[in-house]
Amino acid sequence: MESMYFTEEHQLFRNSLRDFLQKEVVPHIEKWEKTGTIGRFIWNKFGEMGFLGISYPEKYGGLDLDIFYMIILLEELQRINSAGFAAAIWAHAYLAMTHLNAEGSEAIKEKYLSASITGDMIGCLCITEPFGGSDVAGMRTTAVKKGDNYVINGSKTFITNGIYSDYLIVAAKTNPELGNKGISIFLIDRDTPGVSATKLDKLGWRASDTGEIAFDNVTIPASNLMGEENKGFPYIMQHFALERLIMGVNAHARTQYALEYTLEYMSNREAFGKTIDRFQALRHKIADHYTELELCKTFNYNIAFRLDKGEYVVKEATMSKLKSTKVADDAIYDCLQFLGGYGYMEEYPLARLFRDSRLGPIGGGTSEILREIIAKMVIDGKDYKPATK
Incomplete structure (x- = not known):
């Protein structure tokens, strides 16, 4: 199935990236997890390799x-088992930078997009x-036009790289x-x-x-408006498709990592005279989780293919995040259980995976x-439209 979407060049890129992460990132992960601060140098290394x-x-x-x-x-x-580090990278490269590229003026792109890539x-x-939480339309932050400036007041929360x-x-x-027709970026x-x-x-x-983050009479030039005034909500909804697909892909990837690690552990851990991957109760659960993993991967790759062709896949991306994050949580819960007491220990990867995965069904909606958004589309016939710049 993967050969439908991934070429030999893709695989060479994967190998190069995997080597880079092992050499440049993995040695620092434990420190960054403890301090909550990612070394600034790594951003430039990502930029030098072209990954951003x-x-x-x-x-x-x-x-x-x-x-x-x-x-x-x-x-x-x-696969490097730090969803926090991963989130810092993709929130920069595919949340902030997506808006820069899609709605930013030429001046903004030349200054900010170029520097973001490096x-x-x-x-x-x-x-x-x-x-507000997931209620985007209910936001209270305001931007009032005063001459050639906007004055911004309000607050935001749960902001990655905030x-x-x-x-x-x-x-x-x-x-x-x-209401939601009066939002700008x-x-x-x-x-x-x-x-x-x-x-x-x-x-x-x-x-x-x-x-x-708090904004107290923050004054910015009118040229810092991204796209058209009052078009912010459709911009946000359009990019939500990418964000939700990203979180769906993240979920299937951490599911695969958890299952691979757990199977390796089970093939070496013995109980009652045999390795625990021989016990039917455990084998069948693993079979169920692998089945759901493959379904999610196939669905997510298909959505990615369609998104790359310019299709508006808000419904499917929403389904991706909803299902894939649930599959990840269920699989990682069982994987931790299969490791027994070791699954609860910090020196084994499942404890962190368990904590990190739990944000999947919360962040990004x-x-x-998400269920209500899907219900509106499949039951009420709601048709979300892409933004036009």
């Missing part, structure tokens, strides 16, 4: 490769609010009385007066810096919200 510019135009220093190179990047990042700048996407990023892509209401430099951030302490994703 996989999906972006050559004009700005990118490689302009097909979506399956992105899939490989996501899958390999999950790793000289790190970005974050600020949508979720303390009182502390150490250099710039912020921020959603705010420019016309609050219009802005670029804000970190050092702009009035921007402050507080680091959040999390159950998992320990390596990533997740922040709550909770499973409950």
